[in-house]
Amino acid sequence: MSDNTTRFSDRVEDYVKYRPHYPGSILSYLQQTYSFNASWDVADIGSGTGISSELFLGNGNRVFAVEPNAEMRGKAEELLGGNPHFISIDGTAEATGLAAGSVRLIVAGQAFHWFDAVKSRAEFVRILQPHGVVVLVWNERLAQSSFEAAYNALIERYGKDYKAINHRNISDELIDSFYQPASNVLMDFPNEQRFDFEGLKGRLLSSSYMPKTGPVFGPMIEELRRLFDRYQDGGRVRIGYDTKVYSGMLKP
Numbered sequence: 001m002s003d004n005t006t007r008f009s010d011r012v013e014d015y016v017k018y019r020p021h022y023p024g025s026i027l028s029y030l031q032q033t034y035s036f037n038a039s040w041d042v043a044d045i046g047s048g049t050g051i052s053s054e055l056f057l058g059n060g061n062r063v064f065a066v067e068p069n070a071e072m073r074g075k076a077e078e079l080l081g082g083n084p085h086f087i088s089i090d091g092t093a094e095a096t097g098l099a100a101g102s103v104r105l106i107v108a109g110q111a112f113h114w115f116d117a118v119k120s121r122a123e124f125v126r127i128l129q130p131h132g133v134v135v136l137v138w139n140e141r142l143a144q145s146s147f148e149a150a151y152n153a154l155i156e157r158y159g160k161d162y163k164a165i166n167h168r169n170i171s172d173e174l175i176d177s178f179y180q181p182a183s184n185v186l187m188d189f190p191n192e193q194r195f196d197f198e199g200l201k202g203r204l205l206s207s208s209y210m211p212k213t214g215p216v217f218g219p220m221i222e223e224l225r226r227l228f229d230r231y232q233d234g235g236r237v238r239i240g241y242d243t244k245v246y247s248g249m250l251k252p
Helices: 002-006 012-018 025-034 051-057 070-080 117-127 146-158 172-179 197-205 217-231
Strands: 041-045 062-066 086-089 103-109 128-141 185-195 237-249
Touching: 012 070, 012 197, 025 051, 025 128, 025 185, 025 237, 041 051, 041 117, 051 062, 051 070, 051 103, 062 070, 070 086, 103 117, 117 128, 117 172, 146 217, 146 237, 172 237, 185 197, 197 217
Parallel strands: 041 062, 041 103, 062 086, 103 128
Antiparallel strands: 128 237, 185 237
């Protein structure tokens, strides 16, 4: 766990600039499905630099942003600390530091695959109010276009532990077991990013499994440049995402 909580420490600036945000339509979906509104207190677990926190702050919610990585947490405080509804907490999914029954909604954006599922579930049950909702979100990068497929192949070739830590290792069966005895619902939302070459490079390097130094770094960037030159249109390439949103009430 200590490695997992520190592995993004040298990626903060790229993470802020180049990671995808989440579609605003997620808020409408939660409103329609759970009567979610601005009065709900939200715990953003594994909040990182505040990408998911920002979504809920924009809705008027008070957000407890729980993040164990000091560098990422500090960046979120720099970016969002001016909002009185933003409360930054040094904590983990397994030990949030929040009071029992203190929040109505828990969100984990691009983070649940780092958690201990059993211990975090117990902690989520503890901090949730009755009929509280848990939302697990991932921006799942697509490999449908020729460029996306080639970019994914580059990541698989150079990513040092990409396959081992890929969030796709979290199966629907594991998520179902996390929510049991209650059920959960999966919804998909389209998302995308468009990059010039520097943006594409930053997006690549925002991932903790990609090398930033060493003998393969130069060849990797040269290959990325060739990919960009081959597939760019008007000086940009497109990366598409399927934003997956799992949601449900969590019962003891």
